[in-house]
Amino acid sequence: MLITAFPIACRADDRVQVAKGGLEAKLEYCETCHGLSAQGYRGYFPMPRLAGQNTQYIENQLRAFIERRRTNPIMANVAHVLSSSMVSALATHFRRLDPRPIGGAPRGSMATGKRIYEEGLPESNVPACSACHGSDGKGQNEIPRLAGQLYEYTVGQLSGWARVRGQGSAADTSAIMAPTARNMTRPQIEAVAAYVSYLQ
Ligand code: HEC
Numbered sequence: 001m002l003i004t005a006f007p008i009a010c011r012a013d014d015r016v017q018v019a020k021g022g023l024e025a026k027l028e029y030c031e032t033c034h035g036l037s038a039q040g041y042r043g044y045f046p047m048p049r050l051a052g053q054n055t056q057y058i059e060n061q062l063r064a065f066i067e068r069r070r071t072n073p074i075m076a077n078v079a080h081v082l083s084s085s086m087v088s089a090l091a092t093h094f095r096r097l098d099p100r101p102i103g104g105a106p107r108g109s110m111a112t113g114k115r116i117y118e119e120g121l122p123e124s125n126v127p128a129c130s131a132c133h134g135s136d137g138k139g140q141n142e143i144p145r146l147a148g149q150l151y152e153y154t155v156g157q158l159s160g161w162a163r164v165r166g167q168g169s170a171a172d173t174s175a176i177m178a179p180t181a182r183n184m185t186r187p188q189i190e191a192v193a194a195y196v197s198y199l200q
């Protein structure tokens with residue numbers, strides 16, 4: 001597999017539908033938080049990596065922020081002004097980026113993390129993550145890529161799942177993950193978050 005250390009630039013002629021200047025201005029705005037090549041940023045709040053993320057997942061989450069099914073005041077404000085063609089153009093752009101994971105996660109429980117990822121925790125009803133997120137952590141459609149995701153972000157999502165996701169009255173895609181997040185202990189969450197953070 002060819003791994004590039006630099007983001008792959010998006011060709012201007014691929015950005016149909018949305019005026020070029022409009023998309024670039026928006027991208028610059030997203031990059032102030034999510035990082036110059038959308039690799040994520042370890043700030044006061046961890047800013048998740050968007051690079052290489054599946055377009056359907058990004059679109060689905062932006063809708064969830066707007067509808068407040070996923071609570072985050074920052075992203076609710078960011079998302080509600082985006083037109084649907086802008087959302088598709090942004091998602092297509094991020095999907096093509098491939099920066100190296102930013103790393104920095106503790107490596108002490110990587111072997112445990114790999115085992116949880118590949119085999120789950122049958123004694124606690126936790127399925128293998130790879131069954132949905134793929135053995136390479138790239139996910140598909142509405143199932144997110146976890147490869148290269150920031151350790152702090154993943155730990156935060158899995159430990160706070162029920163407080164943030166699935167806040168709407170009807171069940172949504174977040175319900176698929178709810179029992180898995182609930183059934184993991186903090187050390188198990190940390191182990192699997194460290195493991196996926198290094199996947200390229
Ligand atoms: C002021 C900072 C900020 C800006 C600007 C910003 N974001 Fe975010 N974004 C965040 C934070 C913080 C989160 C994590 C929210 C959480 O913890 O649930 C996030 C989460 C997301 C997610 C969910 C990622 C996932 O893995 O579930 C998407 C998609 C996203 N942002 C897209 C965008 C896009 C597109 C833009 C530009 C139009 C943008 N963001 C601009 C701070 C920002």
Ligand code: HEC
Pocket residue numbers: 048060116117120126127128129130131132133142143144145146149154157158165172173174175176177180192
């Ligand atoms: C049955 C399929 C399935 C399995 C098994 C599964 N997931 Fe998920 N996962 C999903 C779906 C679907 C989502 C998107 C949820 C949403 O829309 O809010 C998700 C979302 C996530 C997220 C949020 C990512 C982000 O960018 O915010 C994390 C972290 C995650 N899963 C980790 C795991 C881990 C770790 C395991 C194994 C212990 C696992 N998942 C097992 C389907 C699955």
